[in-house]
Amino acid sequence: MAAPADTLHVDPLVWGHGPKVFEAFLEPTCPFSVRAFTKLPELLEAAGPERITIKIRLQSQPWHMFSGVIVRCILAAATLPDGRDAARAVMSAVGAHREEFEFTDHCAGPNMDATPNDIIRRIERHSGLKLAAAFAVPALQKAIKWQCKYSRQNGIHVSPTFMVDGLIDPAISSGDTVEEWMARIFA
Template sequence: MALQPTLRPFILGNPAAPHTLDIFLDYVCPFSRKMSNNLNLTVKPLIERGGKYDGKVKAIIRQQVQPWHSSSTLVHEIALAVARVSPEKFWEFHLALMNGQEDFYDIPSSNRTPTLTRAKLIELALPIVGEDKREALAELISHKSTPNGGTAVTDELKYTIKFSRQNSIHVSPTVLWDGLVASEISSSWGEKEWTTFLESKVLV
């Protein structure tokens, strides 16, 4: 599947690998958190350097913004900002954001303005990307000078949303194998299920 070049940090494994897992996740979805942690333990070691499927399978993390959660746009913005300023730290931050998602659920977020939520997200990122990235992160997720111009990562956010819409992705998590929905894949899959799936799909 295609991917805008600025989103390359969202790729796990060799970008040139012929097989692709497109994994649509939302940062305030508990099932996306479960899938992310299982991917980290099972799939990531298999497809990265030295793994059994190194050079054969890549995974692309696709952002699936769920607008019925008020903070969903904001948490996806910070992921894009981290990918921009510290691409090598993206996956570490991805896991931290997933595992800290309860702070950004509907009720906790209801008592904060978007500006305060963005500030809280920057604080979540700084232990991973470094204090020296504070200003760069803040600049990327701050509103532009025009009243309705979005932020510096809005264009990338639009890309991810348009990609989901044109591929009729509705729920998170959703996984595609080589461009087709693999409905059998579950967020609860562990080593046994992922191993069996990959062995059946990667034949050479």
């Protein structure tokens, strides 16, 4: 059950507590963002939670047609018990079943007939989480707007984009290995 609007807590999507801060700006249905997302647990393990703080930032992009609905589902999950892990479960579910949330060539295909409620139900089915009530809390909009503003204030326009200690590093790519990421992060 979602918290009342006046007590809504959206768990930060943060893992680790080290001094080196790695922020990944991800769009949940972007194949390159999904590839980067799947590497984050390995990065945390390789670097160690005492050396790195990993922050997921959600970068909704309009050409991914259900991006706004899916981002809201992820943040709704972050309001549930085990918030950040519930949000990660939603991101994992969406990434593992991208074809159910994306359009052919960003403009066609079976999802043309899907509604936001269809998308929420699909995410619930794949993640095992009940999200509809949390999704419907109006105060969740504040967290969504924060994600957008933070990206824009930092000059982030596409996903995935990566920041190290508050600076964008355009040399980091989702196609890099975790070892290559670590070499850039800890350079």
